[in-house]
Amino acid sequence: MFLFVSYIQQQKDRQSREIMISNEQVGLMMMNYKTQTGALPTKRQLDAMIDNYIKEEISYREAKKMGLDKDDEIIKRRLSQKFDFLQTDLTEIPTPSDEELQQFYNKNPSLFRTDATVSFSHIYFSTDNSADSIAKQRALVVLQQLKQSNIQRAPEKGDRFALQYDYTDQTITDLQQNFGDKQILQELFKEPLHTWVGPYQSGYGWHLIYITKIDSATVIPFASVKEEVKTQYIDAEKTKQHKEFYDELSARYIINRAYLDTK
Secondary structure, eight states: OHHHHHHHHHHHHHHHHEEEOOHHHHHHHHHHHHHHHSSOOOHHHHHHHHHHHHHHHHHHHHHHHTTTTTTOOOOHHHHHHHHHHHHHHHOOOOOOOHHHHHHHHHHOGGGGBOOOEEEEEEEEEEOSSSOHHHHHHHHHHHHHHHHTSOOSOOGGGSOOOSSOSEEEEEOHHHHHHHHOSSHHHHHTTTSOSSSEEEEEEOSSEEEEEEEEEEEOOOBOOGGGSHHHHHHHHHHHHHHHHHHHHHHHHHTTSEEEOGGGOOO
């Protein structure tokens, strides 16, 4: 009888620690992703979704063990979040020394860098009422005219543009929002100043560009961003400890990736 009870207890313990990811669950993840984005996830994206599901399930079960679900009719995701928030709150990071902050600053210059910016004027050539090749050819003709003049701004030589003709201190993010993720983004920070260049394609059509200023990205001096360095350092340490905690917690669970079973 003792052996039988012990066996039953072991089975229950195993079941409580086993997380099953079935083909049906993976298929549902893929369909939900496609519904939201219009395309199926890549293998890397799918693996990330599955890992997130496992992390969420572990958080959910641990939260229930801690009684965080008592008198609280909330969904599993919320319980997982409560468990995560609790662990984050319990994570105490010792106040870093100036030397530690300086080392973190030196190792992560991209976190404390100003964005490169560009200022320019442009002439727009629409593809709405003509073929793409025709709009580009029109731009090339105007470009030759401008190279023989001292004109620095000539929007009237092209088509009417829905946005601005002149832009000041634009970052890559600004340009993506205004022109789309097109060829024009790759060229604006490369071309010489004070001369007409192009034509370059955007999400709207073709453009001739006259660049007046380019400011390169620069790292802000440590003394000016010391408090921000401290904030970033603490966030990074919390993220590191949180991952180590979950790695240790995950080792206690049996992850059954049934979706990989080819039988």
